[in-house]
Amino acid sequence: MKIFLDTANLESIKKYNDMGLVDGITTNPSLLAKEKGNPAEIMREIVRMVNGPVSLEVVGTTAETMLEEAYRLKKYGKNVVVKIPMIAEGLKAVKKLKADGIETNVTLVFSANQAILAAKAGASYVSPFIGRLDDNGQDGMNLIREIVQIFKNYQFETNVLVASVRHPMHVVDAGKIGAHVVTLPADILGKMISHPLTDKGLSAFLSDWEKVKKENPNLVI
């Protein structure tokens, strides 16, 4: 299972990149709006920092404007994946980008039918937003189950990228289902690292070691 960070925050990306935990990045206009500085420069910097796919989203709503933006974004680096909204014009853009050898991530997917169509248009990734479905009183993880099953049935090459993740159990469940990628806000990755029993256990080891050091003042390990 690949782990992407769902952020445009350079500090978070550096922090988790240094731990070898970042297989890729997803950004969107709302995430970029949270950061200070020139969004185009921030996107370029992310592309430079990360050794893996970086999804950068278009804001045009016609195939023509999406394609113009896509070709410009692709110049930021070889690892750019162009993020396209799941609308009819978006599918047209995905088909053309696929023909041009440019990878796409179809975003704002809320049904299995949308995922099928995005895959058929040639998307490299589909991004079902599970947290927003949960918020809407639907079972987001069930959508992942359906899409993974359908893609397996027909050997679709499109990756299922689980998006709008709200807590660490979403990651475990997505892994059990066999989704290819989860994209996580930095705080959820942080929560996955920690466990209270790890902290308690470490603190006991360290306090026992203090006793050992008192008895062996010159001890070095």
Ligand code: E4P
């Ligand atoms: C995915 O690519 C999106 O950026 C993201 O996961 C949306 O999550 P949200 O519902 O928490 O905004």
